Amino acid sequence: MRVPLSWLSEFVELKATPEEIAEILTLSGHEVEEIFDPYERLGEIITVKVLEVSAPEELRESCLCKVSDGKEVFTVLTTAKDQITVGQVLAFAKPGSLTFNHLRIDYKTVKGYRSEGCLLSPFEAGISPEKNRLLILDERVEVGRSLYEVLGIKEPVLEIAITPNRGDLLSIYGIARELHLITGWELKPLLIEEKKEAHFTFPGKIVIEDEERCYRYAGRLIKGVKVEESPFFILKRLFLCGQRPINNIVDITNYVLLELGQPLHAFDWHKIRGGEILVRRAKKGERLLFLDGREVELHPEDLVIADRERPLVLAGILGGEESAVEEHTGDVFLESAWFNSKSIRLSTQRHRITTESSYRFERKIDPEGVLLALKRATQLIGEHLCFQAISEIVDVYPKPYEAPSIYISLKQIRKLLGFEVALEKVENILQRLGEVRTKGEIYEVKPPSFRQDLTLPEDIVEEIARLYGYEQIPMTFPKAELFSSKPRPDLLFSKKIKEIFRSFGFFEVITYSFINPESLSKLNLNPQDRRLKAIALDNPISSALSIMRTTLLPGLLETARFNLHREVDNLRIFEVGKIFYPAEGLAEERETLGFLLMGRKGEALWDGKEAKHDLFDLKGILEELALILRVPLKFKPFSKEPFLKTGLSFDIYLEDQKIGFAGAMKKIIVEEFELKEPLWIAELDLDALLVCYLKTQTTLTPRKPPKFPSTFRDISCILDKFIYYETIRDFLFQLQIPYLERVEIVALYEGEPIPQGKKSISLRFWYRAEDRTLKDEEVEKIHEEVAKRLFEHFRAKPR
Amino acid sequence: MQREELQRIKEEALKELETLKDPIQLENFRVKFLGKKGKITQALRGLKELSLEERRELGSELNQLKEYLEFEIEKKRREILLSEEEKILDLDLTLPGRRPFLGGLHPLTQVIEEVCEVFTRLGFEIVTGPEIESEYYNFTALNIPEWHPARDMQATFYLQNGALLRTHTSPIQIRTMLERKPPLRIIAPGKVYRCDADVRHSPMFHQIEGLMVDGEVSFADLKGVLAYFAREIFGEKTKLRFRPSYFPFTEPSLEMDIGCVMCEGKGCRVCGQTGWIEILGAGMVHPEVFKAVNYDITQWQGFAFGLGIERITMLKYGIDDIRLFFDNHLYFLESFK
Numbered sequence A: 001m002r003v004p005l006s007w008l009s010e011f012v013e014l015k016a017t018p019e020e021i022a023e024i025l026t027l028s029g030h031e032v033e034e035i036f037d038p039y040e041r042l043g044e045i046i047t048v049k050v051l052e053v054s055a056p057e058e059l060r061e062s063c064l065c066k067v068s069d070g071k072e073v074f075t076v077l078t079t080a081k082d083q084i085t086v087g088q089v090l091a092f093a094k095p096g097s098l099t100f101n102h103l104r105i106d107y108k109t110v111k112g113y114r115s116e117g118c119l120l121s122p123f124e125a126g127i128s129p130e131k132n133r134l135l136i137l138d139e140r141v142e143v144g145r146s147l148y149e150v151l152g153i154k155e156p157v158l159e160i161a162i163t164p165n166r167g168d169l170l171s172i173y174g175i176a177r178e179l180h181l182i183t184g185w186e187l188k189p190l191l192i193e194e195k196k197e198a199h200f201t202f203p204g205k206i207v208i209e210d211e212e213r214c215y216r217y218a219g220r221l222i223k224g225v226k227v228e229e230s231p232f233f234i235l236k237r238l239f240l241c242g243q244r245p246i247n248n249i250v251d252i253t254n255y256v257l258l259e260l261g262q263p264l265h266a267f268d269w270h271k272i273r274g275g276e277i278l279v280r281r282a283k284k285g286e287r288l289l290f291l292d293g294r295e296v297e298l299h300p301e302d303l304v305i306a307d308r309e310r311p312l313v314l315a316g317i318l319g320g321e322e323s324a325v326e327e328h329t330g331d332v333f334l335e336s337a338w339f340n341s342k343s344i345r346l347s348t349q350r351h352r353i354t355t356e357s358s359y360r361f362e363r364k365i366d367p368e369g370v371l372l373a374l375k376r377a378t379q380l381i382g383e384h385l386c387f388q389a390i391s392e393i394v395d396v397y398p399k400p401y402e403a404p405s406i407y408i409s410l411k412q413i414r415k416l417l418g419f420e421v422a423l424e425k426v427e428n429i430l431q432r433l434g435e436v437r438t439k440g441e442i443y444e445v446k447p448p449s450f451r452q453d454l455t456l457p458e459d460i461v462e463e464i465a466r467l468y469g470y471e472q473i474p475m476t477f478p479k480a481e482l483f484s485s486k487p488r489p490d491l492l493f494s495k496k497i498k499e500i501f502r503s504f505g506f507f508e509v510i511t512y513s514f515i516n517p518e519s520l521s522k523l524n525l526n527p528q529d530r531r532l533k534a535i536a537l538d539n540p541i542s543s544a545l546s547i548m549r550t551t552l553l554p555g556l557l558e559t560a561r562f563n564l565h566r567e568v569d570n571l572r573i574f575e576v577g578k579i580f581y582p583a584e585g586l587a588e589e590r591e592t593l594g595f596l597l598m599g600r601k602g603e604a605l606w607d608g609k610e611a612k613h614d615l616f617d618l619k620g621i622l623e624e625l626a627l628i629l630r631v632p633l634k635f636k637p638f639s640k641e642p643f644l645k646t647g648l649s650f651d652i653y654l655e656d657q658k659i660g661f662a663g664a665m666k667k668i669i670v671e672e673f674e675l676k677e678p679l680w681i682a683e684l685d686l687d688a689l690l691v692c693y694l695k696t697q698t699t700l701t702p703r704k705p706p707k708f709p710s711t712f713r714d715i716s717c718i719l720d721k722f723i724y725y726e727t728i729r730d731f732l733f734q735l736q737i738p739y740l741e742r743v744e745i746v747a748l749y750e751g752e753p754i755p756q757g758k759k760s761i762s763l764r765f766w767y768r769a770e771d772r773t774l775k776d777e778e779v780e781k782i783h784e785e786v787a788k789r790l791f792e793h794f795r796a797k798p799r
Numbered sequence B: 001m002q003r004e005e006l007q008r009i010k011e012e013a014l015k016e017l018e019t020l021k022d023p024i025q026l027e028n029f030r031v032k033f034l035g036k037k038g039k040i041t042q043a044l045r046g047l048k049e050l051s052l053e054e055r056r057e058l059g060s061e062l063n064q065l066k067e068y069l070e071f072e073i074e075k076k077r078r079e080i081l082l083s084e085e086e087k088i089l090d091l092d093l094t095l096p097g098r099r100p101f102l103g104g105l106h107p108l109t110q111v112i113e114e115v116c117e118v119f120t121r122l123g124f125e126i127v128t129g130p131e132i133e134s135e136y137y138n139f140t141a142l143n144i145p146e147w148h149p150a151r152d153m154q155a156t157f158y159l160q161n162g163a164l165l166r167t168h169t170s171p172i173q174i175r176t177m178l179e180r181k182p183p184l185r186i187i188a189p190g191k192v193y194r195c196d197a198d199v200r201h202s203p204m205f206h207q208i209e210g211l212m213v214d215g216e217v218s219f220a221d222l223k224g225v226l227a228y229f230a231r232e233i234f235g236e237k238t239k240l241r242f243r244p245s246y247f248p249f250t251e252p253s254l255e256m257d258i259g260c261v262m263c264e265g266k267g268c269r270v271c272g273q274t275g276w277i278e279i280l281g282a283g284m285v286h287p288e289v290f291k292a293v294n295y296d297i298t299q300w301q302g303f304a305f306g307l308g309i310e311r312i313t314m315l316k317y318g319i320d321d322i323r324l325f326f327d328n329h330l331y332f333l334e335s336f337k
């Protein structure tokens, strides 16, 4: 809401500076976002001196001037040929600036002469109604300065954010009334007396057919109006409030709307067939062409103002093209009404239209202000326009507004506010708010008709707190029973995962939950893949953020790309967040972990010892994770994920359930994301992991330092290269070798002199007894047996 | 073996002992005197030839010398070894070290942790809720019916399945209250979504919702708790200001401002020249909200608050572009290590 202080001061005595007024309003809940001067926003309008005037013949009425701002010289054309002399100081608008009645100044060329701006009249500059002369300043005035600064014109305007509950503040008068309530500054009453005999009888008929949607409808006819440009003071105020002028009648309706908050609508009376004004619901199939050129099909829930044949206006929202007041209109019907805010809101949502009018109706107007606005408009027409006659007001108001009674006690007020607010203070505030009656301990408050936001005792408490001053209310600490609940395991788990990855040298990233369908399609997924069936947004910001992610990969890959394009080649990142699948009810949300490794591991150091991430870095991270969490993750080669290199990937299993995958991205996908190989990536379902984690948390068995020494024996053998290490390990495990503590793989070698298709492997067996030092012979005996079985089973040869 | 000879060995040994400078000399010295063929060892062997009397006398003297030399050798060895490593080597110690390179949590995660920690200290429990929500939980139950103009305050993303992306963490209030009975103290962090994108707005951002419901908890208590929170996060000396505001789900409602952290209240671009920066909205739970969750409004009252994590993080660290959080550039992330 824009509030020019010059206009505001007509209604309330302003006893403070603009900044102080802004602070008062802000601290009362009406945040003043800025104080600005609309004149300063017109652009570069400066003082210039005329250096040279010439009148080439082909320009006829116009002349060509050279003007200077003290630094630069501009050429400008003007029609005020006879007023111009060298040495004058004039008002010059540079291209790109605006006149106060919204005309844009541009370069223009007339008959080959180029004009670099415009010399302004007092009217164009927004200073006085004079249009037919140039604005000529004192010759001693400095050139090159802002015109308004030179003239000392200051029009501070407050930009106020009005909360949606306070429709009563969407007007200059509303703000004046509020300032009066807060500060006690004197409010000038608004009373407009009309003489009944001065008005002729209204010749038409007004019928409200839907009393649920229209509570009050008033109007009058003005005959013989001359439709033209508005008087200067109206234009100026519309300009200060950022409104574009249309014509005097429309401007007056807008003026009253700004001043009093009551939307008015003006009809061309002769377009209302039969003089019948019907307030009714739209009929199926009815259409309406709006003033802005849009045509809509009306909905049977929409309220319209119609004549006996067709709808003319979408009630309270926007007028139709056909019945609009234009140049040739002679007789005008003025409407002032009170519509149901809910119904207006639903119609504006349905048709996606918001106007100054609907904005106010949605936020509730003052039912008792309907006639006042009509009278105010009439007064302005009477004082400033040419017209012939004005009819009486017809006011259809079937059920007059009744303010609710709100009952509240001092005890209630004190309990909610939490301090002993003084009785006199409360009563004083209640008196200022509305009608108050006391019934024993209970106050009955009837708020004025413009305060429809006040309906509950809590609303009254807020008013008391607000007028008492939020700042004055003490700060206390709640008195409550001491209780505490266990932290939620899932939250602790996610936190733990993040901490683990941090300790692994990963940086956490947070990417958007909505992704680009194109990133998903780059993953080469099978058309049946569940991940392609993502939930789509109805109204995405852009197609790049248009579906809910079903995997964290696109976010990680896009992040890697963003980094790689900005000097980061080596990356270890992870994300913990939700992925979303369609499901019964709202959606299935699964907490998921994804991570990515790119480039070198660790920092490059001067010692030249650096290495790229490889498969065993990836696997090691997952193994360590499983170890820390004490969950039996299994890594099964090879993953079927179509975006992973099969030979460098595995699926991650928890018992029989696949809960993730890890591996190297296929080259072509890496290239499509403009990344560099090798690129390692993994994703795990944390919800599934959590279930297992919670079960295994009781299985911790602390190890003690050894009491007796261990001893080891190695076996080096050559065997078939396709025998997996895991197969060997599983075989050894099922042998149930006595005293065997663990087996380590200490060397693995392929190539000369090992024959083709074979590999050499060295295993180290650690033996230990709990209760004694094992004797060499004992170990030897066991180990020989192990070696024998191993060689036999795998047809291995000793190395 | 004569006494004179012993005397000579002794003098020789003591004299030589003084000159020893490195472990090799020391070892040679040990071999020379105490080794298998060393002079003292030889001399001890030579004692056999002497009379019992002499043997005893010289023997004890030789053994004393042997012990003395052993002691001195050990002492000398320690001295040499210790002093040897007091030399400066030709290694450039100003070269950078090999860091164990820990990673880092996202700054938003860190601030969420920090805020949650402040409230868990006051006995608030952390809860969460779904990010894909229904109209009912996101709006209707919070006293924002379909026709309410307050819906304009939050540009909503709708989904093609009819649900929506929650525009605030407030639906968690409703879900928690429907699940439990008062008294209640919860804090609910999470992602929220609004159809908005520029330097100050991200279509996805994070909020923390707080709710306390008890028999007597009041507006003054709300002020007290919020002031405690602000000072824990922004420092003891943070200036605070409370302003009336409007949220459909609280009444009375307030907004809390802190003294601008950039200009310390003098007025700057960040605070729009006012010296104050809004950091959260709050209020007493609206009776309509209690009705929606079947709480007896004569028995319970409470407060709720909601704050934007990005905003707080931006203020805390002087960040001017919200998009930095979601670009996730390593340089940015590393600075919060």
Ligand SMILES: [Zn+2]
Pocket (backbone or CB within 6 Å): B260, B261, B262, B263, B264, B265, B266, B267, B268, B269, B270, B271, B272, B273, B275, B276
């Ligand atoms: Zn500032």
